[in-house]
Amino acid sequence: MNPIALSNLDLALAAGLVLVHAALSVALSLGLGRQLIIAVSRMVIQLALLGLVLQFLFETVSPWLTLLAAFVMIGFAGHEAVARLGRKFRGAWGHGIGTASVLIAAMLITSYTLATQVQPDPWYHPRYAIPLLGMVLGNTLTGVSLGLNTLTATAVRERVAIEAQLALGATIWRAMRPTLREAMRSGLIPIINSMVATGLISIPGMMTGQILAGASPETAIRYQLLVMFMIAGGTGIGVFAAVYAGTWRLTDARHRLRLDRLAEARAD
Amino acid sequence: MTLRLRGLTARGLAPIDFELEAGECVAVMGPSGSGKSLLLRAIADLDPNVGTATLDGEDRAAMTGPDWRRRIGYLAPVPGWWADRVGAHFPDREAASPLIEALGFETPAFDWPVARLSTGEGQRLALARLLVGAPTVLLLDEPTGAVDEASRDAVEGLLKARLAAGVPILLVTHDKDQARRLAKRALKIDKGMVHEGSP
Numbered sequence: 001m002n003p004i005a006l007s008n009l010d011l012a013l014a015a016g017l018v019l020v021h022a023a024l025s026v027a028l029s030l031g032l033g034r035q036l037i038i039a040v041s042r043m044v045i046q047l048a049l050l051g052l053v054l055q056f057l058f059e060t061v062s063p064w065l066t067l068l069a070a071f072v073m074i075g076f077a078g079h080e081a082v083a084r085l086g087r088k089f090r091g092a093w094g095h096g097i098g099t100a101s102v103l104i105a106a107m108l109i110t111s112y113t114l115a116t117q118v119q120p121d122p123w124y125h126p127r128y129a130i131p132l133l134g135m136v137l138g139n140t141l142t143g144v145s146l147g148l149n150t151l152t153a154t155a156v157r158e159r160v161a162i163e164a165q166l167a168l169g170a171t172i173w174r175a176m177r178p179t180l181r182e183a184m185r186s187g188l189i190p191i192i193n194s195m196v197a198t199g200l201i202s203i204p205g206m207m208t209g210q211i212l213a214g215a216s217p218e219t220a221i222r223y224q225l226l227v228m229f230m231i232a233g234g235t236g237i238g239v240f241a242a243v244y245a246g247t248w249r250l251t252d253a254r255h256r257l258r259l260d261r262l263a264e265a266r267a268d
Numbered sequence: 269m270t271l272r273l274r275g276l277t278a279r280g281l282a283p284i285d286f287e288l289e290a291g292e293c294v295a296v297m298g299p300s301g302s303g304k305s306l307l308l309r310a311i312a313d314l315d316p317n318v319g320t321a322t323l324d325g326e327d328r329a330a331m332t333g334p335d336w337r338r339r340i341g342y343l344a345p346v347p348g349w350w351a352d353r354v355g356a357h358f359p360d361r362e363a364a365s366p367l368i369e370a371l372g373f374e375t376p377a378f379d380w381p382v383a384r385l386s387t388g389e390g391q392r393l394a395l396a397r398l399l400v401g402a403p404t405v406l407l408l409d410e411p412t413g414a415v416d417e418a419s420r421d422a423v424e425g426l427l428k429a430r431l432a433a434g435v436p437i438l439l440v441t442h443d444k445d446q447a448r449r450l451a452k453r454a455l456k457i458d459k460g461m462v463h464e465g466s467p
Contacts, residue, residue, distance in 0.1 A: 163314060164348025164394070168401060169338030178350065254313055255333035 003213040015040075057126040066126045070107075070133055077102045081141040081242070087152040087262045089249060097245045098144060105140045105238030106133055109230050117226060132230065135206065139191060139231040140238035147187025147239040151246045152262055154179045162257050172255040176247055183246075187239035191232050198228060269324055269404040271311070271340075271436060276319035278310040283319060284462045286455070288405065293427070293437040295447035295467045298457035304440045305345065307457065308407045311438070312342035323405065341403025345410045345440075347394035349382040357397055367396040372422040387414040395423060399430070406430065406437040412446065424450060 018040055025032040057065055078099025088094045110133045114120065120128040155162065158179055165175035173180075198204055206227055210220040252258050269290050277283040281303045288294055296304045310317040313333050321328040328336050351357060355378030358364040365376045371392040385393065395411050406427075412420040427437060427450060438455075441447050447454060447467035454467040 158350075160344065160346055160348035161350040162348070164344065165350060166314060166333070167312060167337055167342040167344065168398065169334045171334050175350075252316075253333075256314055256316070258316075260316075 054126070054130065057130065061122070061125060063122070063124045066124050066129055069126070069130060070110075073130075073133060073137055074103050074106060075099060077106070077137040077141040081144040082148065084145065085149050085152060087156060087265050089152075089246070090261055090263050093249050093261070094148075097148070097242055097249065098141075101144050101238045101242035101245065102137060102140050104241050105234040105236075106136045108237060109136050109234040113226065113230055132227070135227050136230050136234040140234045142190060143187040143235040143239040144242040146190065147183045147243045148246050150186040151179065151183035151243055152250070154182050155250055155257065156259060156262070156265075159257060159259060166255060166257065170255075172251040172257070173247075175255075175257075176251065180243060180247055183243045184239060187243065188235060191235045195228055195232065198224070204228075269434065269436060271405050271438075272320075272322045273311065274320045274322075276310055276317060276321060278306055278315050278317035281306045281310060281317075281460045282462060286462075288436045288438055290434045290436055291431050292453070293431055293439055293451040295451035295454040296438060296440045296457065297442070297444075297447060297454050297467070302457045303460040303462075304457050305409050306460070307455075307462070308342060308409050308438065308440060312337055312340050312407055314342070338401060339404045340407060341398045341401065341405065342407040343395055343398050343409055343411055345413060347390045349390075352382060354378055354380045354382060354385070354393060357393075358400065360400060364396055364400050367399050367426070368393065370422065370426055371396055372419045388416060388419060391415055392419055392423065395426075399426070404435060406435060406439075408437060409440045410442070411439070412441075412443070420446070 018036070022033060022036055024030070025036060053069065057069060078095055078101075081098035081102055082088060082094040085094065089097065110129065113132055114123050114129060118128050118132070155176070162175045162179065166172065194202075204224055204227075207220045207224040210223060211217060215223075249261060250258055271288040273284055273286045275283045275285065284307065296307060298304050306315065309315045311321060313321075313328065313336055323339055349357060355361065358378065361376065361378060368376045373389075373392070377389075377393065382390075391411060391414055395408075398406075408427075411427075412423050415423065424446070427439075431437060431450075437450070439447070439450060444467065451467045454465050456463045456465050
């Protein structure tokens, strides 16, 4: 079955739906108009550019260009993972922790999936490597961002309780255990909720796209399951790495809580 | 136990040389925000600091932060709680019960919810929690800042017993009468500068 091609007019009609969103923002004085315009513009430009890049990558099938594209994606994901934290780590640490976490998670999961399950020829074929990496990255960065946000906010909120334990001789890992647990939970809950809802409450976008593009439901579901397993694994590794690295940075070798390594909270 | 500080300094605190002898109480006095709490936190190694601190000649740098803090009992001005019930903060209830009762509680209060403690009750229970671990030095930051007169007397009674047992105490207080009752020397802090004097 050939997919039904979408014209520019079709897309323009769909984009009109965003106007409802904009009208609500104005009517309720949400002050989201600017952010909405930026978000929509960014999405359109990013996807248009992605189309061009993917077309080029699929035609060249170069391992180096694929790797370069992967690193660019990981760099942006690392930035986005820490861009909206309420309290950021001072200096380059925030970006370092965000980027390292998504890098470890995405590279491990994507390489494993390409090498053992999908097994394209060649194994780095960008038609498989880039979309799979993108799916893992998008979800891992959400988990990393939520985990780090909860970690820093809880450490600040619970400072007195954490230091009370330290003063009694507890190690920093013992005193930070509830904070760590809360941060891990907040990073992992979205993917757990997503797995629970998939197929019952929601039909995932990737699977919908495949079915609309002509794939059989069985093939679409198999790919969807593969992607959900990848996302769950990637998010777990990414959140674990980010929360532990963040805790390490928020403490020191003398088992002190180092909130001075966080920048001031944002005013908004 | 003798606590000795050499060139101890932290952000907002001028370098200090100081000795606290066994069984001695030294009052730390000065206006709010002058650096009294910073001094206690620096000795307890809860904030980054430089300089040396020794306990009977044993260097703080030679032991881990938790080991040092188990010996140096630091009590913050605002007590911190990490569980919902009071009892969860006292692993050794048998050892804690007499201390809690000595601090003016009719019952050990283990089943009380932390959220319903008054500020004064919280302060006294936090002191009991600290004393259960039998630290060899006490750094107390306004331990009676929010307690009534009877409870204050109970706290001071317990502190005098510790002093008699040879435990030295560094006591931050705004109460001049309390300083005179417990201490013979005072450290007066103003804008991070420390001077010795009488209470």
